[in-house]
Amino acid sequence: MTPFKNIIGQETAKKILLRSYDKNRLASTYLFYGPDGVGKWAVAIALTALVNCLESLKDSDGKTTDACGECANCRQILNLTFGEFYPAIPLPPHKSDSEAIELLNEIIQQKKKEPYSILSSKRQTTISIKTARDIKRKAAIMAPPDTTRVIFFYQMEKMLTSSADSLLKLIEEPPPNTIIILTARDPDNLLATIQSRSQKIAFKPIKPERIEEYLIGRFDLTEKQAGLLARLSEGSIGRAINLIGDDESPVRQVAFLMFKTLIQKDTPSAVATINDLINPRNRGETEQVLLNWQSFLADIIQIKFGKDSKNIINLDLFSELEILSTKFADSNGFSKFVAHFDEFNSSFRLNVHIRPAITALVFNLRKYLNQSS
Numbered sequence: 001m002t003p004f005k006n007i008i009g010q011e012t013a014k015k016i017l018l019r020s021y022d023k024n025r026l027a028s029t030y031l032f033y034g035p036d037g038v039g040k041w042a043v044a045i046a047l048t049a050l051v052n053c054l055e056s057l058k059d060s061d062g063k064t065t066d067a068c069g070e071c072a073n074c075r076q077i078l079n080l081t082f083g084e085f086y087p088a089i090p091l092p093p094h095k096s097d098s099e100a101i102e103l104l105n106e107i108i109q110q111k112k113k114e115p116y117s118i119l120s121s122k123r124q125t126t127i128s129i130k131t132a133r134d135i136k137r138k139a140a141i142m143a144p145p146d147t148t149r150v151i152f153f154y155q156m157e158k159m160l161t162s163s164a165d166s167l168l169k170l171i172e173e174p175p176p177n178t179i180i181i182l183t184a185r186d187p188d189n190l191l192a193t194i195q196s197r198s199q200k201i202a203f204k205p206i207k208p209e210r211i212e213e214y215l216i217g218r219f220d221l222t223e224k225q226a227g228l229l230a231r232l233s234e235g236s237i238g239r240a241i242n243l244i245g246d247d248e249s250p251v252r253q254v255a256f257l258m259f260k261t262l263i264q265k266d267t268p269s270a271v272a273t274i275n276d277l278i279n280p281r282n283r284g285e286t287e288q289v290l291l292n293w294q295s296f297l298a299d300i301i302q303i304k305f306g307k308d309s310k311n312i313i314n315l316d317l318f319s320e321l322e323i324l325s326t327k328f329a330d331s332n333g334f335s336k337f338v339a340h341f342d343e344f345n346s347s348f349r350l351n352v353h354i355r356p357a358i359t360a361l362v363f364n365l366r367k368y369l370n371q372s373s
Helices: 011-022 040-052 072-078 097-113 129-139 161-172 192-196 208-218 223-232 237-242 250-264 267-277 283-305 315-325 331-350 354-371
Strands: 029-033 064-066 085-088 149-153 178-184 199-202
Touching (some): 011 040, 011 064, 011 199, 040 064, 040 072, 040 149, 040 178, 129 149, 129 161, 161 192, 208 237, 250 267, 250 315, 250 354, 267 354, 283 315, 283 331, 283 354, 331 354
Parallel strands (some): 029 178, 029 199, 085 149, 149 178
């Protein structure tokens, strides 16, 4: 399949880019924003192919519909070997340039295999100022004739402020025949000056049925398996993929989804979602969910009041737990929330009916959460 046609959902983003291309009005800098794992990477690659395709496809009205996916440029771009595609990707700490290249190549191979995969690391990752300066230096060299260079900063929110500052001149005065693509979950996490100089395109969560269809077609999953993963994915193909064959207990993944729902949604939505996901016939599994919630709360306590990140239990969920911790604005309400949960967790084994007990717990915890909002 051709690059844009191969992308699941994001119809609005695709229409904007194809229409702009046909009218010769592509922006010099784009900011793709939205959840991870919904297609920002895939669309960036598709746009790179489109602007460099030697035989772009047209409909009966002469409007461009896609890159061909078959010409020499398209094959290199889809293989992530195109010489004028410059990716800047967050990397964990490394000791040398060669190690950085090795880490980058591992990510490129991961994304080549599965463009919707979500990058994760147990260590903090950043786009360094050295990476930004290297790309600026390369961009100063004229692009080859009949070629559009694409500079791609992936997950810009993980870029150091000093690195982002160094990009301003590049964005303000982009070289000819160059498109800059930035991606982020939330544009408000980026410098206002970068936002103002970028054309923003929103990427939305994908419908569960489209995710289910993708999982069945690409992986060896039954409809039941794919359906469950699609429900747990929160509209992200990448999140669904990460749940496939996870070495950790899937209960932890479900527990974290329920915990986020408890903190972020309104009370009726939280009750409905958690009741839908909880298994009222499996007390042991429910106890495991509660133990996971306990570990998430312990991490939030460390984030809000601790001094050593080494004490974080769920290190891979650190960034999301950090966001959840901001929902507890008042320490008194938070203390009551933790105390009530601990009391319930200790006495849960005495409760016979799981679903009513969990429903009551959610109502009470939401009350304390509202106090701290």
